[in-house]
Amino acid sequence: MDESAKISAAKRLAIIRGHLNKVIDMVSDDAYCPDVIHQSQAIQAALKNVDEIILHGHLHHCVLKDIHEKGSKKEKLINEILDVFSKQT
Numbered sequence: 001m002d003e004s005a006k007i008s009a010a011k012r013l014a015i016i017r018g019h020l021n022k023v024i025d026m027v028s029d030d031a032y033c034p035d036v037i038h039q040s041q042a043i044q045a046a047l048k049n050v051d052e053i054i055l056h057g058h059l060h061h062c063v064l065k066d067i068h069e070k071g072s073k074k075e076k077l078i079n080e081i082l083d084v085f086s087k088q089t
Helices: 005-030 033-067 073-086
Strands: none
Touching: 005 033, 033 073
16 A cells, blocks of 8 residues: 555544544443444444545556556455455345
8 A cells, every 4th residue: 555545544543543532431321322423333434434535546546556567466456455355135
């Protein structure tokens, strides 16, 4: 992964960690359930955003480099990307 994607993902994950800690506190404090769910959904959306940053970095930094190398295993690279998408829910 390139450095800018790594820095961006790390920053966002640190923010998500803070939000997750808040949700844990909300559950412990018996916060109103719909409020907990809204916060949980926000965390899930933020995690999807991190996934996109990491995938973008991977495609541009790793896959493009590897696909142009002589003797690259293009089919393996394609299957690896398809596998990532097939695990999304």
